[in-house]
Amino acid sequence: MVKKALKSLMLFGLSIFALTGCDVPVLQPQGPVAEKQFHMIIWSSILMLFVLLTVFTLFGFVVFKYRANRANDDDYEPDLEGNTKLEILWTTIPIIIILLLAIPTVITIHDSMKNPSPDKKPITIEVTSAEWKWLFRYPEQGIETVNVVHIPADRPVHFVLTSAGAMNSFWVPSLGGQMYTMPDMKTELWLEADKPGRYDGRAANFNGENFAHMTFTVVAQKQADFDKWADKVKAEAPALTMKEYKKLLKPGLVGKKVYSSYPAELEHASDMDMPGMKGGEASEHGKH
Amino acid sequence: MNMENIKDFLLHDFFVTGEPMIYMADVAIILVSLAIVFVLTYFKKWKWLWKEWLTTVDHKKIGIMYIIAALAMLFRGGADGLLMRAQLALPNLHFLNAQHYNEIFTTHGTIMIFFMAMPFLFGLINVAMPLQIGARDVAFPYLNAISFWLFFFGALLFNLSFVIGGSPDAGWTSYTPLAEKGLDPGVGENYYLIGLQLSGIGTLASGINFIVTILKMRAPGMTLMKMPMFTWASLITSVIIVFAFPVLTVALAMLTIDRLFGAHFFTADSGGMPMMWANLFWIWGHPEVYIVILPAFGIFSEVISTFAGKKLFGYKAMVWSMIVICVLSFFVWVHHFFAMGAGPAVNSFFGVSTMLIAIPTGVKIFNWLLTLYKAKIRFTTANLWALAFIPNFVIGGITGVMLAVVPADFQYHNSYFLIAHFHYVLIAGTVFAVFAGLHYWWPKMFGHMLNERLGKWAFWIFVIGFNVCFLPMHFVGLMGMTRRLYTYPADLGWTPWNFIETIGAFAMGVAFIIMVYNIYWSARYGERDTTGDPWNGRTLEWAVSSPAPEYNFATIPEVKSLDAFWEMKKNGEVEKWRKQPLEPIHMPDNSYRPFVISVLFFIAGFGFVFEWLWLGVIGLIGVFLCLALRSFEKDEGHHIPVEEIERTERAAGRL
Ligand code: HEM
Ligand SMILES: [Cu+2]
Numbered sequence: 001m002v003k004k005a006l007k008s009l010m011l012f013g014l015s016i017f018a019l020t021g022c023d024v025p026v027l028q029p030q031g032p033v034a035e036k037q038f039h040m041i042i043w044s045s046i047l048m049l050f051v052l053l054t055v056f057t058l059f060g061f062v063v064f065k066y067r068a069n070r071a072n073d074d075d076y077e078p079d080l081e082g083n084t085k086l087e088i089l090w091t092t093i094p095i096i097i098i099l100l101l102a103i104p105t106v107i108t109i110h111d112s113m114k115n116p117s118p119d120k121k122p123i124t125i126e127v128t129s130a131e132w133k134w135l136f137r138y139p140e141q142g143i144e145t146v147n148v149v150h151i152p153a154d155r156p157v158h159f160v161l162t163s164a165g166a167m168n169s170f171w172v173p174s175l176g177g178q179m180y181t182m183p184d185m186k187t188e189l190w191l192e193a194d195k196p197g198r199y200d201g202r203a204a205n206f207n208g209e210n211f212a213h214m215t216f217t218v219v220a221q222k223q224a225d226f227d228k229w230a231d232k233v234k235a236e237a238p239a240l241t242m243k244e245y246k247k248l249l250k251p252g253l254v255g256k257k258v259y260s261s262y263p264a265e266l267e268h269a270s271d272m273d274m275p276g277m278k279g280g281e282a283s284e285h286g287k288h
Numbered sequence: 289m290n291m292e293n294i295k296d297f298l299l300h301d302f303f304v305t306g307e308p309m310i311y312m313a314d315v316a317i318i319l320v321s322l323a324i325v326f327v328l329t330y331f332k333k334w335k336w337l338w339k340e341w342l343t344t345v346d347h348k349k350i351g352i353m354y355i356i357a358a359l360a361m362l363f364r365g366g367a368d369g370l371l372m373r374a375q376l377a378l379p380n381l382h383f384l385n386a387q388h389y390n391e392i393f394t395t396h397g398t399i400m401i402f403f404m405a406m407p408f409l410f411g412l413i414n415v416a417m418p419l420q421i422g423a424r425d426v427a428f429p430y431l432n433a434i435s436f437w438l439f440f441f442g443a444l445l446f447n448l449s450f451v452i453g454g455s456p457d458a459g460w461t462s463y464t465p466l467a468e469k470g471l472d473p474g475v476g477e478n479y480y481l482i483g484l485q486l487s488g489i490g491t492l493a494s495g496i497n498f499i500v501t502i503l504k505m506r507a508p509g510m511t512l513m514k515m516p517m518f519t520w521a522s523l524i525t526s527v528i529i530v531f532a533f534p535v536l537t538v539a540l541a542m543l544t545i546d547r548l549f550g551a552h553f554f555t556a557d558s559g560g561m562p563m564m565w566a567n568l569f570w571i572w573g574h575p576e577v578y579i580v581i582l583p584a585f586g587i588f589s590e591v592i593s594t595f596a597g598k599k600l601f602g603y604k605a606m607v608w609s610m611i612v613i614c615v616l617s618f619f620v621w622v623h624h625f626f627a628m629g630a631g632p633a634v635n636s637f638f639g640v641s642t643m644l645i646a647i648p649t650g651v652k653i654f655n656w657l658l659t660l661y662k663a664k665i666r667f668t669t670a671n672l673w674a675l676a677f678i679p680n681f682v683i684g685g686i687t688g689v690m691l692a693v694v695p696a697d698f699q700y701h702n703s704y705f706l707i708a709h710f711h712y713v714l715i716a717g718t719v720f721a722v723f724a725g726l727h728y729w730w731p732k733m734f735g736h737m738l739n740e741r742l743g744k745w746a747f748w749i750f751v752i753g754f755n756v757c758f759l760p761m762h763f764v765g766l767m768g769m770t771r772r773l774y775t776y777p778a779d780l781g782w783t784p785w786n787f788i789e790t791i792g793a794f795a796m797g798v799a800f801i802i803m804v805y806n807i808y809w810s811a812r813y814g815e816r817d818t819t820g821d822p823w824n825g826r827t828l829e830w831a832v833s834s835p836a837p838e839y840n841f842a843t844i845p846e847v848k849s850l851d852a853f854w855e856m857k858k859n860g861e862v863e864k865w866r867k868q869p870l871e872p873i874h875m876p877d878n879s880y881r882p883f884v885i886s887v888l889f890f891i892a893g894f895g896f897v898f899e900w901l902w903l904g905v906i907g908l909i910g911v912f913l914c915l916a917l918r919s920f921e922k923d924e925g926h927h928i929p930v931e932e933i934e935r936t937e938r939a940a941g942r943l
Binding site: 023024025026027034036037040041044045048051052055056058059062063066067068073075076077078079080081082083086087090091094095098101102105106108109110112113131163165166167169171173176177178179180182183184185186187188200202203204205206207208209210211212 | 386387390457458459463465466471472556557562563596597598599600601602603604605625627628629631632635636639640643644646647650651653654657658660661662663664665666667675678679682683686687689690692693694695696697698699700701702703763765766767768770771772773774775776780781
């Protein structure tokens with residue numbers, strides 16, 4: 001029942017946007033994480049639509065019916081002051097609505113901290129935001145990219161995020177919600193793309209002058225294509241030297257870049273344990 | 289320093305140069321200042337200005353000054369909003385550059401919250417609350433003047449950044465480490481920190497002042513549960529202020545110490561904790577949201593009940609739901625950064641606590657609807673604003689609940705969906721409320737009515753423009769448009785929506801101009817309010833003449849029930865009350881010191897902004913000197929003799 005209602009509502013919502021011919025990534029999820037969040041969006045929208053319609057109807061009714069210049073105002077009751085039954089009613093109904101919303105919320109919160117597809121082997125990618133670019137490091141492949149991130153499709157990706165400057169937030173709306181990047185701290189984000197494709201990513205938290213241009217592309221590829229790409233980068237791209245790395249961290253805009261390796265000094269960052277991370281505490285590591 | 293150095297400093301660091309818009313502002317500021325000086329001199333009004341306004345401790349005059357300043361700030365913040373909307377009307381525009389846009393959204397947000405919404409509400413509280421409880425002033429009139437002047441000079445200092453030194457540009461939230469010196473050199477952020485610090489101290493003092501006033505100065509017989517709803521809202525708001533503002537004071541001070549003296553409370557390195565700023569800011573910031581919405585709820589309760597001609601439905605439930613909201617408001621702050629990596633337990637707690645706020649808020653909405661049930665609704669301009677609040681605010685309320693759904697919030701956060709949400713609560717809540725309150729209490733402040741025809745034009749244009757501007761923002765948010773973008777590419781499908789939004793924004797601008805014209809028109813030609821009770825009111829402010837006399841009540845009425853004045857009228861007790869014998873009335877004396885202290889604070893603040901510590905210290909020494917002198921002053925007030933009261937009452941046609 002609920003499933004069916006959900007489906008038809010989704011179709012309705014999507015068709016509105018289809019009419020205007022535009023992409024609405026949040027409502028067109030391309031992976032399991034975005035899909036779960038999308039379900040929560042739809043479910044909360046349905047409940048809230050019910051609230052909205054109730055209030056609008058009652059409002060329209062009383063404002064029209066009880067206008068001062070109506071023909072017959074015998075029903076005017078200036079001293080009406082309360083009704084316990086009604087008050088219990090409109091406290092109970094919201095409580096029920098909140099319960100209907102809170103329970104799936106809490107369940108989904110717990111799910112979203114885990115691998116969305118536990119039966120598949122995840123790949124880890126480290127993300128660093130800087131002024132105004134995104135750096136991606138692939139500890140398993142030993143390569144690094146800037147402003148473009150390749151991921152294997154149909155495989156969960158475990159992003160480990162930090163910042164080399166101001167705070168930022170890493171957001172790929174087609175694949176799922178955002179997660180902040182913060183200096184001296186690590187956060188995690190699980191995403192997965194169902195199909196190969198290119199997805200827009202954005203910096204979501206303001207970090208100064210060129211914030212608007214701080215976008216990146218997610219390229220999801222079949223595993224075999226991804227491996228081929230990584231091998232090619234390994235073989236053909238230039239190495240990322242420490243000097244180049246420091247240059248990258250300076251404020252400014254750069255294009256998309258790929259590097260066949262990253263400096264050994266930065267290696268330890270990958271096996272950093274993350275004890276305080278979940279509580280949002282600063283980690284002792286990565287101090288500079 | 290040689291001449292070259294001084295010239296270099298003035299042209300590069302002191303005055304903001306190179307922007308035509310800023311030169312225009314410079315010229316406008318100079319012309320307006322000259323015009324004011326000319327008018328005051330020509331009409332010989334300097335003494336009047338000083339005696340009647342700058343040194344006044346009368347709560348009604350202070351309230352009016354708050355409102356005038358807030359209207360000016362609404363103009364400034366609104367102009368910022370329109371500039372942003374102009375820049376975003378089409379993709380890739382070069383109307384504003386990135387830096388300029390970043391400054392403008394920062395000043396827009398900061399001014400609207402600190403220098404428009406709060407002072408506007410404080411103005412209305414100042415005007416109406418003491419009258420509603422049958423008092424002759426607030427508990428500490430001198431402190432009240434200090435609160436106002438600190439707000440005024442804090443706002444002045446903040447606005448100065450536009451032409452001197454450069455505006456802050458790290459958002460109204462001023463997140464660290466972006467707002468630290470390393471990533472944001474220059475004086476802009478200092479203006480933010482010190483301007484808010486000054487006005488924040490004033491706000492805290494107001495909170496204490498209002499609490500004491502309401503608890504100690506009610507007319508005989510007015511028990512807590514017989515207080516008007518707006519007074520209740522003011523009381524609860526003040527309690528929130530007293531608990532929340534010290535957090536802001538401390539956070540601002542810590543960031544100031546970081547920036548001025550090189551400490552590391554919130555820096556990214558040397559052991560600082562950037563995220564601590566976010567926590568402190570929102571521990572104050574969420575309660576702040578309720579500081580600007582609860583008085584609004586109070587205004588709507590008064591206006592709806594008056595123009596429904598009915599008792600407020602569910603009075604007790606209304607009071608209790610505000611108390612519950614007050615408590616809950618301190619336990620939800622993490623919802624502003626669910627995506628900062630907190631664990632599932634933390635996010636679940638704050639998600640659910642946020643949803644819970646919907647319950648008392650829903651109770652209030654239903655009580656307003658039931659107040660309208662079996663009523664006789666008069667569609668005055670004031671009531672139109674109050675009625676429009678219900679459906680529009682509900683849109684903001686339901687998106688608020690949607691934002692509390694943590695996994696979904698990861699998709700809405702930092703997007704235009706969020707911008708749409710908070711403008712639906714801030715505009716449909718706070719702004720509609722201050723407009724309703726302005727029309728409602730205008731006769732009590734000035735003795736004449738605002739024109740209804742102009743008022744209704746402004747109302748409809750504003751409400752339609754508001755929805756045209758902010759409804760589409762929900763959709764562009766879902767399309768991936770993040771907030772604080774100075775421009776966007778053409779190929780994402782955002783363009784038509786943004787264009788529509790800009791049209792709506794300018795409609796609101798037109799409505800504002802009509803409203804200001806209405807103020808001018810009504811001052812000249814508006815209908816006089818000779819009765820003191822133009823709306824057939826329910827609460828005590830309508831028992832006195834319009835405008836209210838200096839001493840408010842010639843004799844203090846005895847309160848027997850809720851809606852005290854309504855009951856007096858119903859039981860035919862008004863004449864009897866007016867004929868009570870008069871006695872001399874004790875009133876506080878004016879004082880120049882609140883103004884002077886605040887000027888000294890302003891000078892100190894300016895010094896700290898430019899990190900000229902000598903100037904800061906001189907200013908502060910002046911402040912302490914003033915405080916010391918005050919402690920030697922005998923301030924016993926004065927008595928208004930019976931003859932003068934009689935004369936005033938007779939002039940108002942009351943004897
Ligand atoms: C004329 C009416 C208004 C217009 C056209 C308007 C427009 C906007 C726009 C377009 C933004 C987003 C800027 C961006 O993220 O790039 C914004 C942000 C904001 N607005 Fe408004 N707004 C209006 C009224 C108000 C009012 C009345 C308030 C508060 C009472 C308010 C409070 C804020 C705040 C706090 C922000 C966030 C600023 C930041 O990101 O630091 N606005 N406004
Ligand atoms: Cu909040």
